Amino acid sequence: MSMKQQNFSQLLAELSNIGIALSVERDHDRLLEMILTRAREMTGADGGTLYSRSEDETLRFEIMLTASLGIFRGGTSGEAIDLPPLVLYDADGQPNRNAVAAWAALSGETVNIDDAYTNEQFDFSGTREFDRLTGYRSQSFLTVPMTNHENEVIGVLQLINAIDDDTGKIRSFSALEQQLVEALASQAAVSITNRSLIEAQRQLFDSLIQLIASAIDEKSPYTAGHCRRVPELANMLADAACRTRSGPLADFSMTDQEKYELEVAAWLHDCGKITTPEFVIDKATKLETIFDRIELVNTRFAVLERDAEINALRRQLSAAGLEAPDLPTDPGYRDELNALRRERDFICRSNYGTESMSESDKAHIECIAGRAWRNVDGEQAPLLNDDEVQNLQIGRGTLTVREREIINNHVAVTIKMLESLPYPKHLRRVPEYAGGHHEKMDGSGYPNGLTREQMSVPARMLAIADVFEALTASDRPYKKAMPLSQALQILGQMKLDRHIDPDLFDAFMWNGVYMQYADAHLAPEQIDDVDLAAIPGYVPPGP
Known part of the structure; x- marks a missing residue:
């Protein structure tokens, strides 16, 4: 229904309904398509083009429609528009005043042309070539800049060939139609800007949560x-x-929103690990803290082996007077040396935690811990201290009860951290x-x-x-x-x-x-x- 068949109150109501529809549309392509379609319906235009302004100062074709030719490209059509974008400035930085859409974008003013073939202000050679190839007659043009609430031109809405309802002939766009399309373009620009801001905020939010997740992953190799x-x-x-x-x-x-909510939760499910000490997360063996203390235990065994050899040599020296033997051949030394090496190997195997620790294995560790060795201060000390015994007796895995509590606590910390954030409604879970x-x-x-x-x-x-x-x-x-x-x-x-x-x-x-x-x-x-x-x-x- 054209404007001739509608009264002014109906047009205002229609404009209001369009504004509401634009504000709730979430899909970008459908939003742009709705803008062009509603503008055509309000004016009875046969065709139209919607351009978006890019950061590289060009106008990119988003949607092209010509009803009488059955042309529908861009938007939700799935058919790409194979036309290069319109440049707003030439190589010397001069504004493009030849293309009507470019001029509207740069000036921020509407251009209402009765007949493109008689217009001398703009270059319509491309339009004439299109008409020659298709047999079409491009005549009346209404080109409206889309200016948002920040007074930025973010695109251009162009309508072609208003059709008279009575005669079916091409007519000019009226002043009232121009005002209504300008109002629609303004509403559309705000909707597009809001959608862009929402999308930019979501991209920032997604980048931040992925940054946090990456930091947690980097915390431990x-x-x-x-x-x-x-x-x-x-x-x-x-x-x-x-x-x-x-x-x-x-x-x-x-x-889709519920899946997105799950995805966000999945990215952040381990954020509490940011407070977990690395030596607990990375604990590969039972005796590992900042380093694997098995090397300290091996050193003590080496000291015990040295002491056993010294004692054997002393016994042989005592039995043979002052003559030093070539090698310690004392049977007691050999037995003690073999026992020490068996116990050292058992401790090394137990340190990995790949198998469950039986009660007899735990008792064996207690027995080995009871051995005494002489430390760097010359004092007698247990071969294994209480903390080492506790770690080596871990039943399964490499973590003590306390370390397991520290690991488990990351979930409580995750919940506490996440519950402190002010979520929008669709992310509250x-x-x-x-x-x-x-x-x-x-x-x-x-x-x-x-x-x-x-x-x-x-x-x-x-x-x-x-x-x-x-x-x-x-x-x-x-x-x-x-x-x-x-x-x-x-x-x-x-x-x-x-x-x-x-x-x-x-x-x-x-x-x-x-x-x-x-x-x-x-x-x-x-x-x-x-x-x-x-x-x-x-x-x-x-x-």
């Missing part, structure tokens, strides 16, 4: 990449859960998602001992992503890179033990997330054949 891989794995699992069409997750879905990555479905996890029913589905997703990344990582100080099949066996057992969500495990397996992730991040030698029937807890997908 053994966890480098963990904070970058977990978000990717969480996204894969979220997509898989949404694709699942059987079982409890058959009706599960997530919006980030602390909950991030804080649940070490919780278990049976309530035996930490820091809050949450059960499955107390956790949201995205929080359970993050828990699986964190576990699987850790199982398959090749850069941990306490283990070698694990084959894919072994990692899946452990993950499946965790399902049976109610440590991870069973429904998400099924989605993880049914949709091949494990292989998708393996192809992207695992070394070729880790990707072995996976026998699904051998995976604990695996069930085939339903019909």
Whole structure:
């Protein structure tokens, strides 16, 4: 409906409705397309072009429409506009006054032309060539700069050939139409600017959270990449859960905003580790602190071996008078030397923590610790001090109870840090998602001992992503890179033990997330054949 068929109040109402629609549109291409389409509808224009102003001082073609020719390029059409941008300044820095769109952008003024063929102010040679090739007749032009609330021209809206409703012939754009399109262009410019600002803020926010994650990864060479891989794995699992069409997750879905919220939580899930001491994060052996104290223990054993040799030599000297033997041949010396070396080797093996420590092994360490050696001050001292004994007697892994508490505390610190931030509405669940990555479905996890029913589905997703990344990582100080099949066996057992969500495990397996992730991040030698029937807890997908 053209302006001739509408009264002024209807036009104002339409303009208001357009403003509201522009303010809520989130997709950039649809926003630009809506601007051009509504401008054409208000004026009865047959065609139009929307340009955006680039930082390199050019006008880039965003959308081109000509209804009578069936032309629709750019925007959501999927068809690219293969035209070079319009330059606003020439090589000498002089303003481009020949192109009408460039002049409107530079001057900030609207140009209303009745007939391009009779206009002598601007160069329409390109327009005439287009008309020659297509048989079209480009006549009336309304070219409006899009000026935002900061008085910056961010683009140009150009309409071509207003059509008379009664005769169907091309007419000029009226003064009222010009005013309304100018008002629309102003509204559109504000909407585009706001959308650009929102997108810029999001890009800054994303860059900051990735910077924090990178700093945590850089804190330790053994966890480098963990904070970058977990978000990717969480996204894969979220997509898989949404694709699942059987079982409890058959009706599960997530919006783009909800997936983004999960992604942010995944990037920040370990931010509390920024307070964890490096020597705890990097502890590769039981006796490691700033350095591996096994070397100190080996030195003490070397002193004991030296003392044993000296004592054997003394006994032989005493038995043989003053003659010094070539080598100590005392049987007691040989027995003591062999015993010391067996005990030293046992301590070295125990230091790695690759196997569980039995009670008899712990008692053996106590026995070895009871040996005495003479230190640099000439004093008798235990071969192992209390702290070394405590570390060497660790049942599994390399961390003491206190060090494990320090590691576990990173989740509580993560929650505290994240809960202190002022989130927008669509990110308010980030602390909950991030804080649940070490919780278990049976309530035996930490820091809050949450059960499955107390956790949201995205929080359970993050828990699986964190576990699987850790199982398959090749850069941990306490283990070698694990084959894919072994990692899946452990993950499946965790399902049976109610440590991870069973429904998400099924989605993880049914949709091949494990292989998708393996192809992207695992070394070729880790990707072995996976026998699904051998995976604990695996069930085939339903019909």
